[in-house]
Amino acid sequence: MPFLSVTGLARSFGRSQVLVEAGFDLERGGRLTIAGRSGSGKTTLLRILAGLERADRGVVRFDGVAASDGRRILLPPWRRPVQMVFQDLGLWPNRSVRRHLLDPLAAQGVPRAEARSRTRALLARLGLAPLARRRPGRLSGGEARRLAFARALAPEPELLLLDEPFASLDPVARAEGLALLDEVLAATRAAVVLVTHDPAEARALGGEVAVLRRGRLAPPRPAVEVCADDETFRRELAES
Template sequence: MTQVPARSPAELRIEGVDLSYGDNHVLKNVSLAVEPGELFAFLGPSGCGKTTLLRLIAGFNQADRGRVLVDGADISGLPPWRRDVGLVFQSYALWPHMTVAQNVAFGLEERRLPRAEVARRTEAALALVGLGTFASRRPSQLSGGQQQRVALARTLAVEPKLLLLDEPLSNLDAQLRVQVRRELREMQQRLGLTTIFVTHDQEEANTICDRIAVMRDGIVQQVGTPVELYERPSNLFVARFLGSLNALSGPLPEGLMAPKAGLTPVFRPQDAVMGGGEGLVGLTGRVKTREFLGATIRYALAAPQGEIMVDTPFRAGARLEETGAELTIGVPPAAFRWLAD
């Protein structure tokens, strides 16, 4: 397959970054490191500062304090066009009056590269994203997924040290989103290109990223692999953002260790066993709702400790519990975590 020329993957370090818009403190002492060749996600809800941080790396935002370093060099004071960083915008930002090839070539021509080099890089970038035969089409003649690939090819053609993706899949339907995210991951691994992916979708981050920084209110809550964040969240926010969670309140069941001041006992819905059993922490409640999710059935129980979700595998012919039925479940003590807000 045609490829853009290989480069050594870059390392990114963000050190003590603060950024405010007037009285709005958007980024608060953000420090993190992205290793060479990683696909790294900034994950969090709308307004948490993840896109602001991405644009700061690209040079479209300026920090009030702190530094951004690429391969040890401080790029904080450089304008965007001198940072050697490629940003794919959420809107794709394609020129409607230009062909696919002209869109991809635009950034190269702005850099005053020789015509032959522009043509070579344009052809290589389009081949890389599987659009070599679409060079003469206009953006309006492409699907959403194809437009996203054109925006990606335009960025790859300039051979950036870092690739920044701002919610690149949000404009795609659910089925196409799964396909394109797999293609993004495969391409990123082939190129070995250090890539940062901004998303509010924990499934997207979990499925394609090496590590994730979970953000809330301008603060990095935790950094880790998807499995680390899911199994060992640092607080309730991270635990809830990385999947479904049961947080107990009220009277704690027998068998659960003594309460820890200021902490909440939590467990995941799939850790519960229907019917309970010896050595398990027992909980009893009535079925409020039942959801068929294909591979699993999810029950929501009304219990003295609050609403409790239970996920059980679905098998053909299995008996389903009805709304209002009283159920007892058991949870292994080791499945519980005690977390702060």
């Protein structure tokens, strides 16, 4: 039984049909990139997986248990084994870096001592330890991104959703971002679904790539095939 199973997912906003019969399976610890052009419905798909958005039709299952079924959200976001890194990061302006990790752990009932040690370790691993007491307003763009990843990793999710986390970065920052992705992948055994239109990110993630074309999700193929080179990837997207 696949860890994550998505079948027949459909969603429209008004007359615009964003997702049509999208479906895929993902094994525990698997890696999948959803590639598509801007506005192709990638983020909507991710949000449905997280339980933040309703579908019109289709089913999302975790370990065979339905989490979303048609318009019904059977498992609310906080009961799913999922964390997400948002495109705009979604940091909490009035909490320190440390609190971004500690507070979710506390909310999930992790004992205080364990929460502290996990927080310390993760901050150290992602190079945020010296900034532990800062608030997001006083972080650089790169530091803020690291924090968003650290927060998503702290509760040790089984599925990590990444919504174009390195979009619109300059080449240097993007290279740093990819390095960060490597660090993150090394730090987690979670399955990862990445949404992007950047072949380098898809290559860095590895696993498989599914291209979203006019709301229809093509069957996943190995990343090495779809992203063999930038030109191949561009052609795949252009067809969508």
